[in-house]
Amino acid sequence: MGIKATTVDEQITLLESRGMVFDCDVEKIKETLLDIGYYRLGFYSYYFQDKKTHNFITNVNFNDIIKLYYFDFDMKMLLLRYIYRIEVHFRTQLLYYASNHYNDNNAWYVDSKIVDSSIFKEFNTIYFNLKTKNKNLVKHHVNYPCDYAPAWKVFEFLTFGQTFKFFSNLKNEELKKQISAVYGFRDVSLLNNYFISIINIRNICSHNGVLFDYNQPIGIRRIPNLKYRINTGNTSNLNASLRLLLYILSKVSKNRAKDLEEELKKLLATASENNLVKNIINSKIKFDM
Known part of the structure; x- marks a missing residue:
C-alpha cells in the first residue's frame, strides 16, 4: 500500500496487475471497495499473496477475499x-x-x-x-x-x-x-x-x-x-x-x-x-x- 491516495479504478487496476481475478460486475467491486475500504481489505488479501512478491497466488478471486x-x-x-x-x-x-x-x-x-x-x-x-x-x-x-x-x-x-x-x-x-x-x-x-x-x-x-x-x-x-x-x-x-x-x-x-x-x-x-x-x-x- 503506497502513501498516496488512489481511486477505486486505480485500486482495481493495481489488484489486477498483481494477479487477482475478477468475475463479478465492476460496479459491485467498486461498491465493495467503497464500503469496506481498500486498506482494510488488505489485511485479508495478505493471506492470499506470495509473501516475497506480494502477488496473488494462482486463481485468487476478489470474492475469496470478501468471504474471508x-x-x-x-x-x-x-x-x-x-x-x-x-x-x-x-x-x-x-x-x-x-x-x-x-x-x-x-x-x-x-x-x-x-x-x-x-x-x-x-x-x-x-x-x-x-x-x-x-x-x-x-x-x-x-x-x-x-x-x-x-x-x-x-x-x-x-x-x-x-x-x-x-x-x-x-x-x-x-x-x-x-x-x-x-x-x-x-x-x-x-x-x-x-x-x-x-x-x-x-x-x-x-x-x-x-x-x-x-x-x-x-x-x-x-x-x-x-x-x-x-x-x-x-x-x-x-x-x-x-x-x-x-x-x-x-x-x-x-x-x-x-x-x-x-x-x-x-x-x-x-x-x-x-x-x-x-x-x-x-x-x-x-x-x-
Missing part, C-alpha cells in the same frame, strides 16, 4: 455477543461480593485502603466524563454533588477491561479468592490469565482487528476441564482462546456454552465451502472441538 473478510467479521460479532454475557456476569460478581464486604462504604472503589491508588488518576478522568455526560450519573450528582456514586451505579458503565482492573487492584486477597471461587478457581492468578485473555479477544472484536489469525501475547494456562482443555501445544492461537471462552461461558451458563459451540461449528462449516478460505482458516485457527 466476512467470515472474520461474523466471528467477531458472534464472540462479542457471548463475551458480553461473561462481562456482565463478572461485573455482577465483583459488585456483589465487594459491595457486601464493604457494605458501609458504597464507594469502596475509590478508597485507597481497599483499592491500590495507582489506578485512581486514570479512573478520575473516566469518572469525570461519566458524571458530566452519563444521564444516570448526572442525575445522581444533582442530588449528591460532592460524593462518588455507589459502585453499582458506576460499574454499569465501565468497560470489561476497566472493571477487571479494579478486581486486579483490590488489596484484599481473600476477597479476590472468593470471587475467583465463583468460577471454580482457588488460584487467583489463573482467573487473571483467563480474563485478560478474554479481554484481549473482546478488544480485537471491538476495534476491528483481524481475529482468525490472532495470537495471545501470553499463552493461556491449562484449562481444568477435559472437554475444553487445549489439546495442542499452541496455547496462544484462536483455537486456544475459543476453548477458553467456551469453558468460562460454561461456568456462567452451560446452555449458552452449548449454543456458542454450535454456532462456531456452523460458521466454520459455511466458511469452509470456499476451499481457499478453508485452507487459510484451518491453518490459523485449527479449531478442534
